[in-house]
Amino acid sequence: MNTIWTTIAIISLIGLVLALVLYLVAEKFKVVEDPRIDEVEKVMPGANCGGCGFAGCRAFAEAAVKAPNLDNNFCPVGGNDTMAKVAAILGYEVKEKAPMVAVVRCNGSCANRPTVNTYGGFASCRVKATLYSGDTACAFGCLGCGDCVAACQFGALSMDPETGLPVVDETKCTACGACTKACPKALIELRAKGPRGMRVWVDCRNKDKGPAAKKACAAACIGCGICAKTCRHEAITVADNIAYIDPDKCKLCRECIAMCPTGAIHESGFPKPLDKEATKARILERQKKEREEAAAKAAVISSEVEKSKPQEEK
Amino acid sequence: MRKPTFSIGGVHPHDSKISRECRIEPMPLPDSAFLAVSQHIGAPAKPLVAVGDKVKVGQPIAEPGGFVSAYIHASVSGTVKSIAPRADLAGNPVMTIEIAREGDEWMEGIDQSDTLVTDIPDDNKALLEKIKLGGIVGLGGATFPTHVKLSPPPGSKCERLIINGCECEPYLTSDFRVLLEKGEQVIVGAAILKQVLGGVPCTVAIEENKPEAIAHINEVIAKLQKLSPKFNGIEVMTMKMRYPQGGEKQLIDAVMHRQVGSGALPISVGAVVQNVGTALAVYDMVQKNKPLIDNTVTVTGECFPHQANLLVRVGTPLRSILEHLGGIPEEAVKVISGGPMMGKAVANLDAATLKGTGALLLLTEKQTARKEEGPCIRCGKCAEACPMGLEPFLLQKLSRNGDVEALEANAAQDCIECGCCLYSCPANIPLLDIIRLGKADAMKAIRDRAAKK
Numbered sequence: 001m002n003t004i005w006t007t008i009a010i011i012s013l014i015g016l017v018l019a020l021v022l023y024l025v026a027e028k029f030k031v032v033e034d035p036r037i038d039e040v041e042k043v044m045p046g047a048n049c050g051g052c053g054f055a056g057c058r059a060f061a062e063a064a065v066k067a068p069n070l071d072n073n074f075c076p077v078g079g080n081d082t083m084a085k086v087a088a089i090l091g092y093e094v095k096e097k098a099p100m101v102a103v104v105r106c107n108g109s110c111a112n113r114p115t116v117n118t119y120g121g122f123a124s125c126r127v128k129a130t131l132y133s134g135d136t137a138c139a140f141g142c143l144g145c146g147d148c149v150a151a152c153q154f155g156a157l158s159m160d161p162e163t164g165l166p167v168v169d170e171t172k173c174t175a176c177g178a179c180t181k182a183c184p185k186a187l188i189e190l191r192a193k194g195p196r197g198m199r200v201w202v203d204c205r206n207k208d209k210g211p212a213a214k215k216a217c218a219a220a221c222i223g224c225g226i227c228a229k230t231c232r233h234e235a236i237t238v239a240d241n242i243a244y245i246d247p248d249k250c251k252l253c254r255e256c257i258a259m260c261p262t263g264a265i266h267e268s269g270f271p272k273p274l275d276k277e278a279t280k281a282r283i284l285e286r287q288k289k290e291r292e293e294a295a296a297k298a299a300v301i302s303s304e305v306e307k308s309k310p311q312e313e314k
Numbered sequence: 315m316r317k318p319t320f321s322i323g324g325v326h327p328h329d330s331k332i333s334r335e336c337r338i339e340p341m342p343l344p345d346s347a348f349l350a351v352s353q354h355i356g357a358p359a360k361p362l363v364a365v366g367d368k369v370k371v372g373q374p375i376a377e378p379g380g381f382v383s384a385y386i387h388a389s390v391s392g393t394v395k396s397i398a399p400r401a402d403l404a405g406n407p408v409m410t411i412e413i414a415r416e417g418d419e420w421m422e423g424i425d426q427s428d429t430l431v432t433d434i435p436d437d438n439k440a441l442l443e444k445i446k447l448g449g450i451v452g453l454g455g456a457t458f459p460t461h462v463k464l465s466p467p468p469g470s471k472c473e474r475l476i477i478n479g480c481e482c483e484p485y486l487t488s489d490f491r492v493l494l495e496k497g498e499q500v501i502v503g504a505a506i507l508k509q510v511l512g513g514v515p516c517t518v519a520i521e522e523n524k525p526e527a528i529a530h531i532n533e534v535i536a537k538l539q540k541l542s543p544k545f546n547g548i549e550v551m552t553m554k555m556r557y558p559q560g561g562e563k564q565l566i567d568a569v570m571h572r573q574v575g576s577g578a579l580p581i582s583v584g585a586v587v588q589n590v591g592t593a594l595a596v597y598d599m600v601q602k603n604k605p606l607i608d609n610t611v612t613v614t615g616e617c618f619p620h621q622a623n624l625l626v627r628v629g630t631p632l633r634s635i636l637e638h639l640g641g642i643p644e645e646a647v648k649v650i651s652g653g654p655m656m657g658k659a660v661a662n663l664d665a666a667t668l669k670g671t672g673a674l675l676l677l678t679e680k681q682t683a684r685k686e687e688g689p690c691i692r693c694g695k696c697a698e699a700c701p702m703g704l705e706p707f708l709l710q711k712l713s714r715n716g717d718v719e720a721l722e723a724n725a726a727q728d729c730i731e732c733g734c735c736l737y738s739c740p741a742n743i744p745l746l747d748i749i750r751l752g753k754a755d756a757m758k759a760i761r762d763r764a765a766k767k
Contacts, residue, residue: 117405117661120684122744126751132661133405208407 036089037061043085044078049153051076051176070094077154077174098192100175102156102168104148106187107203107264108141109163112219129184137216140206142166142187151182170197170268192247197269200250200257202227204264207240214262221264227256230283255283317522319554320564321571323701325734327557327655329523330484333614333621338491340625341611341638343415347390347629348666349375350402351409354451355458356382361411367394372421372605374449375411384459385449386411389607389627391419403632403651403668405661413629424603430498431601434544438510441600445510448599449606449669453591454478454560455652457670460592464510466581472511473584476569477504477593479520479527480553480560483653486673488610489590491623493520493527496594497534503593505544506600511586515547517569521555528552557655558732562587564701576728577760591672606669611635615676617645626667632674633663646676655733688741696735696745702728706735706745713752718759726756 040061048056052075054063064073070092075082080096087094113136119128125147133139144164149157156172157179159165166179170193180188187205202221206213210222223241235249236256245256245265257265258279267274352358357380369375369388376386392415399407420426435441446461466472477500481489493500501518508516518535520528531550538545551569558564563574565587572583580587588596591609598604611626613635620639632649636642642649650657652673660674696706704725712720721727726749735745 120682122687122747124747124751127744127747130750130754131404131658131747133401134661137401137405139401139406 034065036065039089040064040086043082043089044075045082045174047077047153047174047176049077049174049176049178051174051178065090076100076176079174100190101170101173101193101199102175102177102179103189103191103199103201104142104166104168104187105189105201105203105205106140106142106165106185107219107266108136108138108217109165109219111163113138113141113217125182126184138206138208138213138220140185140187140208141204141217143185147182147184148179148188151178153178194247194252194269198252198267199247199269200252200254200265200267201245201247202243202264203266205242207242209241213241219263222262224261226259226261227265230255230259255279259283317552317554318568319556319559320561320567320701322703323699323734324556324558324564325699325737326555327484327737329555330616331487331490331523332485332616333612333623334487334490336487336491336621336623338488338495338610338623338625341627341630341635343390343418343627344630344634345415346395346631347388347413347415347627348400348631349386349389349411349413349629350400350666350668351376351379351386351411353386353457353628353668353670354384355456356380356384356462358409359383359386361397361409363394363397363411365394365396368392369394369413370419370421372424372603372607374447374605375413378446378459382459382462384451384461385447385605387449387605387607388413389629390415392416401662401665403658403660403662403665405665410666425601426604430502432498432502432538432541434502434506434509434542435600441506441510444600445596447605448595450592450595450599451606451669452589453595453609453670453672454562454587454589455656455670455672456562457668460588460596463581463586463588464507466511466586470581471584472514472581472586474570474586475504475508475511475514475516476565476585476587477507477516477518477590478560478562478565478587479518479524479531479590480565481524481590482521482555482557482559483655483657484557485614485675486612486653487614488612488623488672490524490527491612492590492594492610493524494530497527497530498538499597500590500593501531501534501538501545501548502601503595503597504548504588505538506596507586507588507593508548509544513547514586516549518548518550519553519559519565519569520550521553521559523555558701558730558734561701561730561732563730576725609667609669609671611667611671612673613639613676614673615646615678616681617643617678618676619643626671628669629666631664631666632660635667635674636663636676642676645678647679648677648682650675650677655737656731684744685742687743690741690743693740695738695740699734699738701732701734702730704729706739706749707743709752710743710745710748713748713755716755718752718755721752721756722759726752727760729753 041058044057046057052060054060083094115135116137117135123145125143125145128143134143142165146159148166154172154174156169157166160167175190204221206220213220213222221242223238225238227243228236228238233249233251235246237244254274258276359376360379361376363375370391373388374385375388390413392413395412395414397411400410402408450460451457479489479493504516535548566580566585574580574583595606608625608627611624613622649660651660690707709726733746
C-alpha cells in the first residue's frame with residue numbers, strides 16, 4: 001500500500017515541477033500578438049490563394065494590421081465587402097476598388113488559326129512554351145494545354161473543346177491573378193468588370209506585322225489603327241502592331257467593334273447585341289460629314305487668306 | 315584493358331550511324347541566307363550592315379554585343395534584303411539579317427584552296443584575336459564563344475585540352491566524317507588551341523565505334539609530329555561507347571578523372587573542351603582566314619533515302635536542304651535539329667541553319683510516338699541513368715509542385731538535359747520535360763539572388 005502512495009507522491013511532484021518549468025518558459029518567451037490579426041483573419045475568405053500578394057490569408061491579416069493604411073493591401077477575392085469589414089476592425093478608411101475579372105486575350109480558335117504543327121509531348125503550356133512557339137504560325141497565342149485552368153482554385157476557367165481556348169466563368173472568377181501568372185504567353189489580363197459587367201477589349205496579343213498576323217490567324221489584330229481613329233474618347237492606343245483599349249477611358253460605345261476589319265475586338269455583358277452593319281454605316285456617314293466639314297473649313301480659311309493677301313499688299 | 319568512360323550514369327542507345335559512309339559534300343548555295351543575330355550563348359550580336367548594303371562571303375555583318383558574344387559573317391555574297399524579326403527553328407521571332415545571294419564573291423585574303431598549312435604563328439594574343447574575329451563558337455551544340463573559353467579567368471590555369479570527337483548521340487556522323495576527311499586540319503586546329511592555352515597536353519577523345527577515325531587521327535598525328543615539335547603532346551584516347559560521353563563534364567571525368575563542381579566551369583579543374591568541328595573552324599580562320607560561315611550537317615533517318623553529310627553555309631533554310639536531297643518522305647512526321655536524345659523538334663522548316671546546327675534527323679510516327687504515362691514505380695532507373703548523379707523522380711515531383719527551394723537544394727540547376735532519365739523510365743514519365751521547368755525556376759532563383767548582391 002505504501003509503495004502506491006510514494007509513487008503517486010513522486011509522480012505528482014515531478015508533474016508539478018515540470019508544470020512550473022513550462023509556465024516559466026512560456027512566460028519568458030511569450031509572443032504578444034495583436035488580437036486584431038485573428039479578427040481580421042476571421043473575416044477573410046480563407047482561400048489562401050495568394051492573390052493579394054501574401055502567402056495566405058493569415059499573412060495578409062498580419063500585413064494589414066501592421067500597415068499604416070490599407071492602400072497597398074487589397075483582397076481581390078473578398079473584394080470591397082471584405083475590405084470594408086477589415087477596415088471596420090482596424091479603424092482604417094478603405095478605398096473602393098472596381099471589381100476585376102480575368103479576360104483571355106486570344107481568339108485563335110481552331111477555326112481562326114490553321115494548325116501547322118502537332119504536339120505529342122507533356123500536356124502543359126509551360127513545357128510546350130520551352131519547346132516551341134505553338135501549333136500555329138502565331139507565336140503569341142494560346143497554347144491550349146490549360147495551365148490556367150489548372151492554376152484556378154475557384155473553378156472559374158475551363159477549356160472550350162470547340163475553340164480550344166479557355167473560357168472564364170465571370171460568376172466564379174475572383175480576380176486573384178493566378179491564371180495571369182500561369183500563362184507562359186501572358187494572355188490573361190485582369191480587367192475592370194465594367195458597369196453592369198459591360199466591357200470591350202482587344203482579343204489578341206500578336207505583335208507581328210499585319211500581313212503575317214493575318215496569315216497566322218483570321219481573328220488577329222493587325223495593328224491597322226482603324227479602331228484608334230474611330231474612337232472618340234481616345235481610349236485606344238496602338239503599339240507593337242497591337243491595339244489596346246484603356247478600360248478607364250472606354251465609354252462602351254462599341255464603335256471600334258463595328259469598324260475592326262478582323263473582328264479582333266470583343267464585348268461582354270451588353271444587354272443588346274451590336275448591329276455591326278448599321279453602326280458601321282453610321283460611323284462612315286459621320287466620318288464623311290466630318291471630312292466634308294473639314295474641307296469646307298479649309299476652303300473658307302484659304303479663301304480668307306486669299307482675300308487678306310491683296311489687302312496686305314496695299 | 316577497360317576503355318575509359320565517365321563514372322556515373324549514362325545509357326547505351328543503339329548508335330544508328332547509318333550515314334557514316336557518306337562523304338562530306340558541299341550543298342549548293344541557297345538563294346537567300348538568313349543569319350540570326352543570336353546564334354551563340356550570350357548577348358545577341360549587333361548588326362554592322364544596313365538594308366541595301368552589298369556584302370561578300372566572309373564579311374562581318376554583326377559584331378559582338380557583349381563579352382560573351384560573337385561576330386557573325388555573311389555566308390553568301392549579295393545584298394542585305396532585310397533586318398527584321400523572323401521565326402526561328404522553334405517558331406519564335408528572332409532578329410535576322412537576310413541576304414539575297416548574287417554569285418559567290420569572297421572577301422580578299424580568304425584562302426579557298428585545299429592546301430594544308432601547318433606553320434602555326436607564334437603570337438598567341440594575335441591568334442586569340444583572330445579566333446574572336448572569326449566568330450567561332452563551340453560547334454558541339456552549346457555554341458559558347460570559343461575565344462571566351464580560351465581566355466581563362468585570372469587565378470585558373472588550364473592543364474589539358476580535350477578535343478571532343480565522341481559524337482555519342484545516335485545518328486550523328488558529321489564529326490566522324492570531319493575526322494576522317496579533314497583530320498589534318500583538325501589536328502592543326504587542335505595544335506593552335508593548345509598553343510593559345512599555353513602548350514598544354516591535348517587529348518583527342520574518340521569513341522570506340524569509330525575505329526577508322528581513331529586509326530586515321532593516329533596516323534595524322536605521327537605524320538605531323540615529324541614536321542614540327544608544335545604537334546608533340548597530342549594523343550588519341552579511345553573511349554568506351556556510352557551516352558552522354560560528349561557532355562563536357564562527363565568527358566572531363568572520363569579523360570582526367572576530375573569532377574567539375576556544381577555551377578563551376580571546366581577551367582576550375584584545369585580542363586578546356588573543344589569540339590572537333592570547332593578545331594576545324596579554328597584552323598580555317600587562323601591558317602586560311604576563313605571565318606565560320608559553314609559547317610557540316612548530317613541529314614539522316616531510317617525513313618530518309620538520301621542520307622548525307624553536307625557542308626552547308628550558315629543561314630541556309632532547312633527546307634532547301636531537304637529539297638536538295640529529294641524532299642521529305644511521306645512517312646516522316648518529325649524533323650529534329652540535332653540528335654535524337656538532345657535535339658529539338660523543328661517547328662518551322664522555313665527557318666535557317668545556325669552555326670551550331672549539326673544534324674537534321676527525320677523520324678517516323680512510330681519512332682516519335684510517346685507512350686502513355688504511367689505512375690512512378692520507384693524502380694530508380696532514372697537515378698541510375700543520370701550522369702550528373704541527380705534524382706530525376708524527385709526533381710520531377712518538386713518541379714510539378716513548384717518547390718523552388720527544394721529544387722535548388724536537390725541541384726536541379728545541374729541537369730544537363732541529356733534525356734537519359736526519360737530514355738530509361740519504364741513508366742514513360744516525361745521526366746526531362748518537367749525537370750526542365752524546375753531547372754529554369756531554380757536557375758532564375760540563383761540569378762535573382764546574385765543580382766541582389
